[in-house]
Amino acid sequence: MAAAPGGSAPPAGPGPRLAFSTADSGVGMSGLNPGPAVPMKDHDAIKLFVGQIPRGLDEQDLKPLFEEFGRIYELTVLKDRLTGLHKGCAFLTYCARDSALKAQSALHEQKTLPGMNRPIQVKPAASEGRGEDRKLFVGMLGKQQGEEDVRRLFQPFGHIEECTVLRSPDGTSKGCAFVKFGSQGEAQAAIQGLHGSRTMSGASSSLVVKLADTDRERALRRMQQMAGQLGAFHPTPLPLGACGAYTTAILQHQAALLAAAQGPGLGQVAAVAAQMQHVAAFSLVAAPLLPTAANTSPGGSGPGALPGLPAPMGVNGFGSLTPQTNGQPGSDTLYNNGLSPYPAQSPGVADPLQQAYAGIQHYAGPEGCNLFIYHLPQEFGDAELIQTFLPFGAVVSAKVFVDRATNQSKCFGFVSFDNPTSAQTAIQAMNGFQIGMKRLKVQLKRPKDANRPY
């Protein structure tokens, strides 16, 4: 759990050099049992790193120096893993948080131990985490739960330094929060005590309590989101077997529509259906252009250049797509789905590529552009959803809702287009479309504030 700042910590197990560990104190093997009672550590205790210790001093020698600030829970001199040599530093945990704070202010850089030429260091160990290790992400909150509710929930586990419920610009909760505790131990206790422990009212599954993303993870997440967006513009080519059956079924459905097309309202649907067959061809074209980590562009900007943002990747990718689009007669609508370097945009809709480049999230298009699809086959994923709806217009996003616990589709999802006409066309074509025993239900997504009394 606790790594030495230098990167190597001694094994935490019982050993002759482990002096004041509670784990050992009852065993009596070291003979250094500090007292009759097994010390208990407060849940908000802080593990301290102690540096600039003379190599000649072991736990027993150090104990008196630190004991004057409070009862010691654990004191461990760090040894080299291989040689067993004293590394000149130690980890120190007092039973009480307060003792640690007192020791830190009294000793840190305040005195120099004999034989050392730099003053002693006493500060929270790196493992205590300056931030991320004590900060929790809390998911599956009820939308009506505010900071106070979250605080009440987490209070029993320690001192809460920060508590923020994430909200959309309009102020509605996103159903998640950040909670920062005073120590890593408290944060861990809260995870243990709360994760999955209950389901908040209005939440679709049990409470999620986990360590918040580190900066690095956040960056990665942003990259993935961006890749996902590009993926929606370049529909993910599936291994042929993965959705072939569905694609075939859809093509048959479209063919039937074509044959039946009579009224003026269906003309558009039929025209779109006629383009369905290009989907497969398109996927093959797009395959080598997908922004996967393995796809190192000829210009040499590989995955190593990730933080540099997708410009080189995007430029190369879309640039090389151009000849292909030109070579596909009769596929204007298809290739105008934000894929061409010169997309035909609806008025007032920003270039999706630029939005992706800017890292803007837009799960949903404008009002009237977002579909809610229910009765999806269990095995339908995002990719199948994209493929199914791509023919009707520029798909801005497609998401199948998945139960996190089981990883199973909840059999509904969302598809967003960049314009309402595409959405209507898709409803016309796909609502009621039969797959297996089920019929797809395709309708406009309910706006966020629907059902809300005014």
Added chain:
DNA sequence: TTGGATT
């Protein structure tokens, strides 16, 4: 049966 979210 209406976006599982990361300051």
